[in-house]
Amino acid sequence: MKVYKTNEIKNISLLGSKGSGKTTLAEAMLYECGVINRCGTVENGNTVCDYFPVEKEYGYSVFSTVFYAEFNNKKLNVIDCPGMDDFVGNAITALNVTDCGVIVVNSQYGVEVGTQNIYRTASKINKPIIFALNKMDAENVDYDNVVNQLKEAFGNKVIPIQFPTQTGAGFNSVVDVLIMKQLTWGPQGGAPTVSDIAPEYLDKAQEMNQALVEMAAENDETLMDKFFEQGALTEDEMREGIRKGLIDRSICPVFCVSALKDMGVRRMMEFLGNVVPFVNEVPAPKNTAGEEVKPDANGPLSLYFFKTTVEPHIGEVSYFKVMSGTLHAGQDLNNQNRGSKERMAQISAVCGQIKTPVNEIEAGDIGAAVKLKDVRTGNTLNDKGVDWTFDFIKYPAPKYQRAIRPENESEIEKLGAILNRMHEEDPTWVIEQSKELKQTIVSGQGEFHLRTLKWRIENNEKLKIVYEEPKIPYRETITKAARADYRHKKQSGGSGQFGEVHLIVEPYKEGMPEPDTYKFGNQEFKMNVRDKQEIPLEWGGKLIIYNCIVGGAIDARFIPAIVKGIMDRMTEGPLTGSYARDVRVCIYDGKMHPVDSNEISFRLAARHAFSDAFKNANPKVLEPIYDVEVLMPSECMGDVMSDLQGRRAIIMGMEEASGLQKINAKVPLKEMSSYSTALSSITGGRASFTMKFASYELVPGDVQTKLLQEYEASKAEEE
Template sequence: MRVYQTNEIKNIALLGSAGSGKTTLAEAMLYESGVIKRRGTIEAKNTVCDYFPVEQEYGYSVFSTVFNVEWNNKKLNIIDCPGSDDFVGGAITALNVTDQALVLINGQYGPEVGTQNLFRYTDKLKKPVIFLVNQLDSEKCDFESIIAQMKDIYGTKCVQIQYPLNTGPEFNSLIDVLLMKKYSWTPEGGAPIIEDIPEEEMERAMALHKELVEAAAENDETLMEKFFEEETLTEDEMREGIRKGLITRSIFPVFCVCAGKSMGVRRLMEFLGNVVPFVSDMPKVHNTRGQEVPADSDAPTSLYFFKTGVEPHIGEVSYFKVMSGSVKPGDDLTNADRGSKERMANIFVCAGANRQSVEQLQAGDIGCTVKLKDVKTGNTLNSKDCENRFDFIKYPNSKYSRAIKAVNEADTEKLMAALTKMRQEDPTWVVEQSKELRQTIVHGQGEFHLRTLKWRLENNEKLQVEYQEPRIPYRETITKLARADYRHKKQSGGAGQFGEVHLIIEPYAEGMPDPVSYNINGQEFKMNIKNKEVVDLDWGGKLVFINSVVGGAIDQRFMPAILKGVMERMEQGPLTGSYARDVRVVVYDGKMHPVDSNELSFMLAARNAFSEAFKNAGPKILEPIYDLEVFVPSDFMGDVMSDLQGRRALIMGMDSEAGYQKLQAKIPLKELSNYSISLSSITGGRASFTTKFASYELVPNDIQQELIKVHEAEIDGKE
């Protein structure tokens, strides 16, 4: 392959809901451009893009796959992304390193919720969008209805470039209103027969052509003036107007393809080569210091590693984008994130598992390499005197979590190593070793996402694992004032142990004034504050510790030990053993012994006094509450709301957004445990949701009593 310059390179993300035909389209593009000699199929498990065993097992794309085609002296780098919302990380990564989105619409169902979700990401990242209506040969395809839905959702920015003359099994021709030609195919697809538009279609074609001309002219003042004068534009002028409209997202061209029969694919690739923006046309990327980094081949070299694949017999394959400069085999670069030196032994361009060695890649290009020593996903490699770092990919919060453990405990270390390696391949798998919950938790985007992880561990790594329900990180707090004292006294022949602590605890709220006095059971306790320590707890909330001891009853040197004793109990609340939070502790009196008092004595006395006071201070359990947004077709709204109400959710509002309903609620984390499975079941997989931690709130009394019983049973079981 020859070396392509920055102004000859186009980077494209191939997006669409599961089942929309992305992998089949990718196969057709590779075939039409001559990269492969025979088209594979998902059923035959021999496609270029779905080459991992887990993808062939499930019949779904799990990983994004990079491939490239050469067309009309242009290089098109294309990333085929998984369609399932569970694997959205691949789509987000691809959109961040490409400059154009191709969004497939399933000709059987029209724009689905998954399509809407992907479109929102393109909007957030300001990426141009071209829509492709695929599967026109399906009996269920209603093209006019799909166009009407798209205009409802995306507005008049949706502009048809093509329309089919018929749909269903007999589909074999379309009208192109940019070129004003009829395209038709033999049953084998491939090269089209190009003819003049039939007379009976001319009126409709002219009307759509006029709409396209107007939409193209709106993006350039010169073109607009010419359009007003002549009411038309040349083909090249229309292309220029469309290109500018793509960059500003003021036009979303709509194409027709039948990827399974390779119909319309060559025409699409012509458009991609002629019209889609080059790397140099798009807004500049910024490094972590906020500096613009233009795609300039003459600048110092910076490579951003956006994806890691692990392949049998090869190991790690590291995919990168040349952010600036150029790279060739033998270049010595420095890892800006890890400080290590790396030599680029070989560089490749790829089409799935097939790699072709190249002599150089220029700014804006995408390639891969193998056998790097210390490069992880998200790292930047720089040439000498270059200090770029990039951190522009932001992934969504996890939606589904499970505790994971090796069936054979001896495999625990091996399991952690495998999980770490797999997270390099998919950063939306998040692994957490929770000291609080005493579990290893894996977080993902859905049940299918984690099922895939388990399949790979068991089949690729030969590790038998099991999932368990993750424990909930409850919190404990108090709701009223309480006082307690405790004397720790122990004699053992020699020096003994003695420490006595008197303390008052109360709920703490931000900004509350320091105490002056307390009245407890008719007895007044005046406070004389000597010092105050505010502890920001690692698990949220605060502990305020006040020393109000007068008359030297407890020496100041024992105060750190008293605080330590309190903290020990804050780390293991008396109700469920969960962390406690938002408590103010005032130590106001005590006693010590001139010989037997020491730090251990006061730590134990404080721990026991705090426990007793906590139990008498109206202790309550708090549970994590999450903000939930559900995106759902209106047909399923009633069932989804009913399900949420059964999960103790509080509906906060409803909205209509781009053809679907958006429902907002607050819901306890415990009730989210299997929500992704339930929502998929209710809506046939046509809904999605996002979550974000909101706050801790009191659990209802009946649930609190149940949690306490469970904890007590666990303690009895251990004893």
């Protein structure tokens, strides 16, 4: 295979909503380039891009797939990304390591929620976008309406390059207003017949060409001057203007295709090859030190590893982008993240599951290596004397959680190793060993996302697992002051145990005055503060402890043990066993024994005294509340709203967002457990949501009663 130079390489992401036809379009692109001699289909499970067993089982893309297309002496590296919102991590990764995104739009549905989400992601990282209107041969396609939807959602930067002469089953011709020709295909698609534009389409073509010329001219002062002087630009000048417009994201070209019939695909690829900027023409990425790293083939060698997979019949495959320099097979490099050395024994160009060995790869290109010993996703490998690292990929917060355990508890360590490896393959699978919940929590982007994980563990790793409802990280606090005392006394021969602690608890708030006098019934308690400890709690909130003991009732050496006893109950609250927070404690009296008192005695006494006082201080359970944002088509608004209200949601606002409806709400985490699945069912998969922790709030009285009863029952079972 030819070694492509940096100025001959283009990196492109293939994006779009579920069902838009990306994988079919990828097949047509590969066919047009001669990589394959026959197009596979998703239904038959024989496409280049969907080759993993889980993808064939479920019939949808799960992983992004890297492939290259050699076209007109240029190399197009394309990453075909899954369309389901559950696998958005793949699209985010791809956009970060490529220089342009092609968003495939299902012309039957127009702008979907997924289309908006992908475009928003591309905008955040300043990546240019091209739209491919696919399935122009489907029924009920309204081309003008789809273009209007695009403009309404993404602005006037959207500019059609083509329009169809007809849509539906008769689709076989488009008018291309960049080259001002009509392209017509036979039943088998492929290479079109190029002819002059038919008279009935000429006026529309000239009007659209003029709009394209004006937009292209806006991106270059020289072209603008020429346009004002002559009123027109040559085709090459228009390409140059569009290229500059793509680089600064001021233009979004629109193409018409039928991927299944291979109509319009070759023309779109010509545009990708001739107009889309090369890797050395786009803004350079920055390393973690904030330095620009240009794709210079003669610069210092640095590789960024953006993807790891375990592939059938191959094993672990690590995908990388050459950020700078030229990589040679057999080269030794330093892993900047892990402090280890790595030999790049064999490097390959990638086309799906086909890996073609190459001797060198230049800056800006994408390649793969097999069975590296110590490389993880996100690592940087450098040549000697280079200390760069890269950290430019930011993933969204998880939206769906399950507790996970093996059916056979003896295989818990094996499961842990598998989960860590799965996280390497897909960083949006987040694994947490929760000390608080006493569960292993696996989080992802949705129910399908975690279902896929389960399928792979059970079918590829032959380990049966169980998903369970994760426990909710409730918090406990108090709402009034209360006092209690407790004497721990134990005598069983020899030295015994004795400790007595008197304390007062009250709710803590920032800025409250120091403790002075408390009154309970007819008794008044005057506090003489001798010492104060302020303990920020790792789970949020604070614990403030005052030593108010006078007269030597408890020796100072036992105070740390008393604090430990209080912390025991803060970490396992008296009501539900959840973490407690925002409590102020005054230790004001007690008793000790000259022989039998020791640390364990006072720790146990403090634990019981604090628990009794806590229960008398009108305790409350707090639950985590999340800010939830739902994006959906307007016709789904009523059903989504009704479902949210059934989840104890407080609706904070509603608004229109680029042709879609958006609801902002505050929802208890307990009610969000199955929301991903429910929302997909309610809207037919046409909605998406994000959630972010907001605060802890009091649970309703009936919910608290139920939680307390469940906790008491569980403690009774343990005894």
